[in-house]
Amino acid sequence: MPLTLPTGNAICYSGYRDGQSPGDKIYPSLDEIREDLAILRRHWTLLRLYDCSPHAERVLQVIEEDGLPFQVMLGAYLGAEVSNPGCPWGADFTDAELAASRAENQAEVGRLITLANRYPGIVFSVAVGNEATVDWTDHLVPVPSMIAHVRRVKAAVRQPVTFCENYVPWQDKLRPLVPELDFISVHTYPLWEYKPIGEALAYTQANIASVARCHPGKPIVITEAGWCTHSNGRGMHAAHAVQPLQATYIAELTAWTRAEGLLCFVFEAFDEAWKGSPDPLEPEKHWGLFTADRQPKLAMRPLYPDLVAQA
Template identity: 70%
Template sequence: MTRLQLPLDNAICYSGYREGQDPGRRLYPSVEQIREDLHILSRHWRLLRLYDCSLHAERVLQVIREDGLPLRVLLGAHLAAEVNNPGCPWGGHHAVETLAANRRENDAEVERLVALAGRHRDEVFAVAVGNEATVDWTDHRVPVERMIEQVRRVKAAVAQPVTVCENYVPWRDSLDALAAELDFISLHTYPVWEYKPIDEALDYTRANVASVTARHPGLPIAITEAGWCTASNGRGMHAEHAVPELQAIYCRALMGWAREAGLPCFVFEAFDEPWKGSDDPLEPEKHWGLFTVDRRPKLLMQPLYPDLA
């Protein structure tokens, strides 16, 4: 059997929510806002990762096609919690009725994934069933057996390769049965979330990838999230580590190593997203972009986008 060859090019995670917009409230970026974003990104990037099959994703794929942009998409399906997770520190308990409704909505989301992948075969190069749905701390836990069911459903219906996006830890500990169903593994690695200083960060990422490769030697691997925060109140990381200078150092080293290793690597993420996390303006979830929320390049991107600085 020929080993799957994943595309190797500059890759980035894209979620275009601006001030006042929120996927949870279905307040989506407009087509023109998405068009502005994609024309910015397509100057340097060729691969995008999308997280769900909402109107946001539909509009992204629409703009890529209408404008003939040289962008290809890893299209994701967002799966909501189907079981409670007492291990989640920020709210892993849900009412029985909510879990039942989530299960129905997850089935509908997978249907949307199949439909969008079918309509956009030129734009969508692979699909991902779920994002961080099995890791110990997730607030949207989905049982592994149910993940396998959804992966099988998608693989039977789409032409593209199928993956699941997850933190590196479960891939090396508890997801052998799920991995066996996939065309490739997608892992996430965040040294700054694990209090690693910058001089240990890339080695830590490399070790994360190596541990998953050793566990699943027959499967291709992609990094579908890796990045560095640029502002923080200290929750989950050392606040002094969350600065643009360290983002530039880590991401530059990350992309260089991934290129040399022939490893697809999606940098997290394109733009800061104010809707994420707590109301604290220094909530770290809000500050992972290589660009600010007003589309100004941070330090790493300024040499490539001097006109936007």
Template identity: 55%
Template sequence: MKIKDLNIEPGRAICYSGFRHGQAPGEVYPSYEEIKEDLFILHGHWKYLRLYDCDEQTDLVLEVIKTEGLDFKVMLGAYIGAEMNNFGCPWGGTYSSDELALNKEKNIRQVKKLIKIANEHPDIIFSLSVGNEATVHWTDHYVPVNSVIDYVRMVKKETNQPLTFCENYVPWHDKLVKLAEEVDFISIHTYPVWEYKNIHEALDYTKENYYGVAEKYPHKPVVITEAGWATNSNGRGIDPGNVNEKSQQIYYNDLVNWSDKEGILTFVFEAFDEPWKGSEDANEPEKHWGLFTVDRKPKRVMKDLVQKLLC
């Protein structure tokens, strides 16, 4: 089954988060003018944007799209936080019972806001996601599958957009079988470089990840909601010799060409570098997945795009 069966046409898609130096979720958010600058950089080259959270940034993104008359369609996500301890997580994931209870309350509010925004902007928001990487074994915000299913049912009952859950490809093979029957389409994340693949193995590995899930659920469309290649690393999880702008360019072009040919909706991760992510180390790989730097300068893969903008 293809995404077109849900009346969603495949097209160029990208993950967007606009946090710059000194900004971070829950703290300082980008301004209207900063988001406007970002969206004008992306406009005309990507049709679909993926947003992760129903927060102040999302409110401004939707305002900019509407006010400036930009031709974007948005996949809007509700971020759900930990409802259960994940003692195996290498970077946290353990909370007090009071914190877990508070997270549950926040999650319900987040899901209700997702419903509200989806119904207010049906012309812009083309699909919805409840949660992001919340069930995989290494997550620091673990949510039990049955709880995710409850949220999916809440949203489906009160909205009209197709609904999904965004997760690494691995849990869809076993842990998420019941959830797969609740969503309208399945969303997977595939990162060959995190799994120690070199650039020559990258696209084949992505195909293996995608088709492994697609063949398990032939009655459900499968979307890639994250796939990308970092350009820097301090060695934490990624070999520094395996990431650079040349490899990012190769993987991006291979990924997009394959997705276009096969009619697969693929969200490239991500538009801009985000310095708030990961550790204090400036070379932390989490900070370096953008096709543009945090200063909005194009990396190698985007040089041709910028040249076209100037012509």
């Protein structure tokens, strides 16, 4: 049967606020999630969640209990199953650490299956891992292991199954995985590759086209595309990481993907202080369309004038 995915505005949602983080296992409360979803439901109907932690469970619980009009791409976070000397910030693990990580991956995949089956009317697809095969990842999973995880999930859920990754591995390394998937999920970040705003959309289009050429006929979804608003210069030109350019890129990206009928999850809903280095200008912290205190950035102000008035 041909694949049918929902349509509509889509966004990546990770609701960790100041003082919260998945690493510390301090999760947003039900009330905080309700506050976030009240904001997001005004413009988006599709959410992407990254793992099967208590955060994700609470999001699904709130959507069901409150009858909210969201559908969810639910993810499983897969940790390192091998060391990766190619990771710039270090990914050299002991045998014991890797064994523990592999065991946790099995448990996480089990949670993915459980939640997908518990919420069949909310979870419209499942993603088995995120950026776990690209050369620079600190949570490297070999492709044969990824295939095994995907096969386990496909045998146990009714939803379409995918894997979310940077556009580069899809062109070669992930060819053995593609036949196992119902659709390909691609990440594209012109800003991380030093592209100015005048070249950004064309670069995103080229990224997607490069994957499509390698896998003709395979459906493609953009599961991350966005623009940072503060930076210390790590991995990008700091002068490009500003709100007006985010607003321009998001507007251009949305217009193009809508015209093409291409499902695209904007990265991301809210800034997250826990990410990256302690530097407050660490770019990983500043990809939200809203600040960490839930104020709309420039790209969102026309849609949320009431929230701007409260600033």
